Amino acid sequence: MNKPFRIAMLGKQGAGKGTQCSRISDQFSIPHISTGDMLRQAVKVGTEFGLKAAEFMERGDLVPDDVIIGTVVERLTQDDAVDRGYLLDGFPRTLAQAKALDSAIEGALKLVVNLDVATDIVLERLSSRRVCEGCGRTYSTTNPPTNGWVCDTCGGEVVQRADDTPDAISRRLAIYDELTSPLIDWYSEKGLLVTVEGSGDLDIVTSKIVEAINSVA
Ligand code: ADP
Ligand code: ZN
Secondary structure (H helix, E strand, C coil), X not given: CCCCEEEEEECCCCCCHHHHHHHHHHHHCCCEEEHHHHHHHHHHHCCHHHHHHHHHXXXXXXXXXXXXXXXXXXXXXXXXXXXXXXXXXXXXXXXXHHHHHHHHCCCCCCXXXXXECCHHHHHHHHHHEEEECCCCCEEECCECCCECCECCCCCCEEECCCCCCHHHXXXXXXXXXXXXXXXXXXXXXXXXXXXXXXXXXXXXHHHHHHHHHHHHC
């Protein structure tokens, strides 16, 4: 792939996009741009963008396209993203977002990784997931931090996300099927898609993604 690296990760909620994106971002020094993290930060700080997004997020609904697209495109035109590229986690998530990205940035994506995990596995992962409020590191009820619910990395509080409740989880997965999964065919037809089976060992999944990146590098 001609540098900069321009990659997007697709996958259901709980497929492990966040975890794999942090690893890849460290390994290749590419900015990891997670729209979920950007939105949660905006909600926490209470910006206008955050205020608009909060009610949608809590229900498990998508934030409207016009709210998210401008913010992402603005982020992608910052120096680090222009120099190094980006690893998009959680964007695009609708056909409208994919089209907007395409028209805002020429050759916006060189590779789309579809991290594929069966629904029964993601359901189990999401209901046991716990997340650090400070740095976003993910834990689970079966893989908790060393000392209580205090993050091993940053000392932040480790909590259950407001949208990891059974109602919001089923809503998010239904929206994924309806609005996001069509992107798999869309990018496949453009010849950009590589599907990686995401249910196995974390290191093996990472190495398959690295292989996909190297194959287009
Ligand atoms: P998940 O994929 O596990 O639902 P994320 O952290 O990626 O979690 O996103 C959390 C929430 O942020 C989503 O449920 C949605 O409300 C909002 N969000 C994130 N990315 C987008 C996007 N590209 N378009 C619209 N809403 C988004
Ligand atoms: Zn932390």
